[in-house]
Amino acid sequence: MGSRRRDIPEINAGSMADIAFLLLVFFLVTTTMDIPTGLQVALPPISEEPPEDSKQKKREVLEVLVNAADQLLVEGSPLTIDRLQQKTIDHLTNEGKDPTLSTTSTAAIVSLKNDRGTSYDMYVQVYNELTAAYNRVRDDYSMQQYGKLYKDLDPQRDKDKIKEVKKKYPRKLSEAEPVSIGGDNGKI
Amino acid sequence: MAKFKKDGGRATPAINTSALPDIVFMLLFFFMVATKMRDKEMKVKTQLPTATEVEKLEKKSRLHYIFVGPPLNSEFGTSPRVQLDDAFATVDDIQQYITLKNGEKDEKEIPFMTTSLKADKTVKMGIITDIKQELRKVNALKLSYTASKEVRD
Numbered sequence: 085m086g087s088r089r090r091d092i093p094e095i096n097a098g099s100m101a102d103i104a105f106l107l108l109v110f111f112l113v114t115t116t117m118d119i120p121t122g123l124q125v126a127l128p129p130i131s132e133e134p135p136e137d138s139k140q141k142k143r144e145v146l147e148v149l150v151n152a153a154d155q156l157l158v159e160g161s162p163l164t165i166d167r168l169q170q171k172t173i174d175h176l177t178n179e180g181k182d183p184t185l186s187t188t189s190t191a192a193i194v195s196l197k198n199d200r201g202t203s204y205d206m207y208v209q210v211y212n213e214l215t216a217a218y219n220r221v222r223d224d225y226s227m228q229q230y231g232k233l234y235k236d237l238d239p240q241r242d243k244d245k246i247k248e249v250k251k252k253y254p255r256k257l258s259e260a261e262p263v264s265i266g267g268d269n270g271k272i
Numbered sequence: 273m274a275k276f277k278k279d280g281g282r283a284t285p286a287i288n289t290s291a292l293p294d295i296v297f298m299l300l301f302f303f304m305v306a307t308k309m310r311d312k313e314m315k316v317k318t319q320l321p322t323a324t325e326v327e328k329l330e331k332k333s334r335l336h337y338i339f340v341g342p343p344l345n346s347e348f349g350t351s352p353r354v355q356l357d358d359a360f361a362t363v364d365d366i367q368q369y370i371t372l373k374n375g376e377k378d379e380k381e382i383p384f385m386t387t388s389l390k391a392d393k394t395v396k397m398g399i400i401t402d403i404k405q406e407l408r409k410v411n412a413l414k415l416s417y418t419a420s421k422e423v424r425d
Binding site for chain 2: 097098100101103104105107108111112119120121122123124125126127128129130198199200201202203204205207208209211212215216219
């Protein structure tokens with residue numbers, strides 16, 4: 085009896101699995117936490133030839149200017165950022181109604197010009213609004229034609245539909261070559 | 273009486289789970305080894321802007337990272353700096369960096385390489401424009417302004 089009592093009792097390892105699971109879940113969660121998201125941009129390739137801008141009629145171009153004080157100028161008049169999206173949509177879907185805006189959606193161009201002193205935050209916001217405007221008009225057109233939002237169209241099955249929407253509203257967002265107008269030009 | 277005792281002995285024995293922790297630990301080590309937690313040490317502050325139209329970047333292996341922002345350590349001043357990998361760099365280093373990184377990749381993948389630009393909100397567009405020009409020079413034309421998703425109603 086005496087020797088039996090002195091035996092080392094078995095350690096209960098039942099909760100070991102719980103601890104290990106906890107660690108496992110922790111690693112699973114932390115490693116997939118930052119799925120990078122961003123605004124996708126396709127930069128134009130560098131060309132030696134000077135750009136041919138004189139061909140474009142003025143009414144087809146929606147000029148968006150952002151100055152060093154983060155103020156917005158659209159078609160020569162000041163505008164607040166929350167109205168930029170609607171203004172761009174009006175421009176893209178004008179179809180010749182308003183004589184100051186575009187004649188057809190396929191010819192409409194949005195030109196974005198910023199100062200070297202513009203803050204990155206403001207630039208991203210403006211870019212976001214312009215992208216949103218394109219996405220909205222494409223969604224609306226796709227909804228009207230196919231009863232489906234543009235972003236819900238399947239890249240494989242609805243290839244032709246996507247092509248059609250893109251043809252109707254081509255993304256013509258041009259960015260001017262950089263300029264600097266005095267002040268803090270943000271150079272390193 | 274003997275019959276009753278036999279009945280008690282037929283109860284299902286407890287399942288031995290002592291090997292369970294071993295299995296789970298094996299999984300744990302697999303994940304610890306196979307995934308990278310964070311491979312770059314941040315030297316600059318990058319408080320990302322927010323946007324509603326963000327898209328997910330598909331493959332992490334097809335990304336180049338460029339960080340721009342004011343240094344975290346104030347010893348290096350407060351004006352925005354460029355960080356490539358783990359070190360400070362200048363705008364002029366970007367061309368070489370992209371070329372070097374592309375060299376490690378499969379040739380077929382190079383047209384799909386996207387540059388993820390992580391810049392602080394407060395940075396001025398001057399430096400961003402310079403970076404964009406450098407990227408155009410090395411034909412790295414896919415760019416992503418990294419921004420966090422903003423939900424609007």
